Amino acid sequence: MSTDNQNTKGNAAPEGQAYAEDVSEQRQIRREKLKALQEAGRNPFLQETWDVTAHSRDIKDNYVAMEDEEVSIAGRIMTKRVMGKASFFDIQDKQGRIQCYVKRDEIGTEEYKWFKTYDIGDIVGIRGIVFKTRTEEISVHVHELVLLTKSIQVLPDKWSGLKDPDLRYRERYVDLIMNEKVRDTFIKRAKIEHEIRRVLEEDYGFLEVTTPTLATIAGGGNARPFITHHNTLDIDMYLRIATELYLKRCIVGGLDRVYEMGKVFRNEGMDQRHNPEFTSMECYMAYGNLESVMDVVEQIVYKCQMAVNGTPIISYQGKEFDVTPPWNRLDMTDGVKQITGIDFHKIDSDEDARRAAIDYGMDPEAVKDWTRGKIIAEMFEDYCEDAPGLLDGRIPVFVTGHPVEVSPLAKRDPEDPRITRRFEVYINGWEVGNAFSELNDPIDQYERFAEQQRELDLGLDDEAHPMDRDFVNALEVGMPPTGGLGIGVDRLVMLLTDEPSIRDVILFPTMKPLTSE
Structure with a gap:
């Protein structure tokens, strides 16, 4: 001994x-x-x-x-x-x-x-x-x-x-x-991040770039930012909530395929799948579209899983998921119908949509100012994301058909302008990726920003996207048709290493300080 x-x-x-x-x-x-x-x-x-x-x-x-x-x-x-x-x-x-x-x-x-x-x-x-x-x-x-x-x-x-x-x-x-398993998890995490870069650079020709962490506008997503103050300029600044808008500026400038993997910050809740500081990978490909980006995310997840576990079958907390491409697809409105029985394909007006939502049990006060599209998105989040068998099946699911109201940076669907060319990818019922055929119409973009800014100013949505006039100006210079993708790296690592909490895959997760008496 x-x-x-x-x-x-x-x-x-x-x-x-x-x-x-x-x-x-x-x-x-x-x-x-x-x-x-x-x-x-x-x-x-x-x-x-x-x-x-x-x-x-x-x-x-x-x-x-x-x-x-x-x-x-x-x-x-x-x-x-x-x-x-x-x-x-x-x-x-x-x-x-x-x-x-x-x-x-x-x-x-x-x-x-x-x-x-x-x-x-x-x-x-x-x-x-x-x-x-x-x-x-x-x-x-x-x-x-x-x-x-x-x-x-x-x-x-x-x-x-x-x-x-x-x-x-x-x-x-x-x-x-x-703990040997802990060491193994972080060794695997390093391999996963390396493989993401390898797939993007070697298989698809992307260029890795670095964009600002501090900005004067918290853009690229709908989230509460962390606010700080720059003493010399005497202005408030924000820790980035996404890298999207700067990466799109790179596309405007002629860097046709760019990506960034790094920290983003959201001043929101903490639980098993959320940490205020987390790692995101966003990539943008000029002349690509939603289908192009679907191929990219399928290959990233499949090849990362093969690199660290040697099989396309993810084993997570007693469940198995086959990430061999191609994956399943589900229209958001179809998903709402499948779970709630409400067919919003047959409901055209905001008033009828609100009535259907209230009849189903949604709070009348909450929905009184919502549009049909907003209601579809909220019902999907509230009733469908955790519904057994819808998004947590053996095959990952691409959820498509997001309403314009909740997708201010995505291109409209030419066959139905009420929805966008956007998907979210779900594995185990978790959203692990979000992608668009990117909006490149500067007039449409300005109008959507203006509506989001109105909701922000009126206090209707404190996570609405603020106006970004410089980004609109960049679109006026001209951005080619572009497909964009964002992946939550921490959640992907959780799935591929069979870890139950996001804190298990972040070396030093955010913790409340210990107080001493």
Whole structure:
């Protein structure tokens, strides 16, 4: 067993003064060990580097070729068993864990004495020979051992681990050390983001660009922004809620296929699928349309799933989804009819639409100023998005036919000008993507902005899109027919890594600060 005095209740300052004092005592012991090292001229914090030539999994996977070879490895001590003149300990590096074997007579009595004082969590550098123990465990026989960093904090013990969700998110650095699945999730996330870029750039010829995070207008979406103030200019500015309008300006300028993957910010609620700071990928392709963009999103999701899991079948929380293209399609108005029985295809006036909504049970006060299109969109959101079997089936669903009233940046459908050439893509009943055949008529765009601004000014919709005259000016210069797509990267990562909460796929999710008395 380890010689380290381990705490068995985790790493947080818990309820109960006795435990707080216990943690403090253990940390003090480690501080005293550090002081002894420093007084002996062995200050670990003066170490600058270590030449790493191999990692744990590489050694295990290539044991036949590496047996009896000298390797130089580094990592964190995770277990330690001192047995008189010899000891076994495990170190953890970026690939996993590997056992190490050290003998007093080989590294010297003085060095071995110091090694016995090392704690779980200390970071060491090791040079040694690859071998197998009598129990056939691939290990490293140590002939040089150097303490690179002294851990002052006490890690949770290996049995109870770090399980409290709030603590895991607050101390993600400890979570990553203690939980292999967490490390694997964020390694997969990196692969997913890499694959998104690869598909866009190599398969479709997109160019990655960077657009402003701070803007004077919170445009490109319908959401509450975070507001800040620029002191020099003495103006309020907004953290971006979307990258759309700047990317479309790039299309106007002749960069025919552009994308950006980065943070956007929305001052809204927090739950299992929402964090105020999240990652979005938006791409725009000149001379593309809704069908072009459907192909792009299908390929992104399919190839990301294959890259990280090796199968087109997503297994998520006990359910399975086949993302092999092509995917299903559903008209929004048809979806409302399927769930509520109301056929808005046969209802033309706003008044009749309001009456049908009220008869179904919607609040008369809420719908009194709504148009037919607004009612369809609200009924779909309220009654259809969570309806079993509609959007959460085995095959992803493209929902089309969004009303103009809720799609201020999408091109009208030439066969029915009340709706737009827009889709939202659903997997597991979640919206993971939103796309348009982009509106490029500057007069129509101005009129839609004006109507949204009116709703904003009258307090009818505090998430309505504000007027953006410079964007209208860009459209007047001329934007070619364009297909655009936005994907919520965090939700996609949740699905592909089987994680139940968005906080499980964001390294450092937004948390309410702890208050101290």
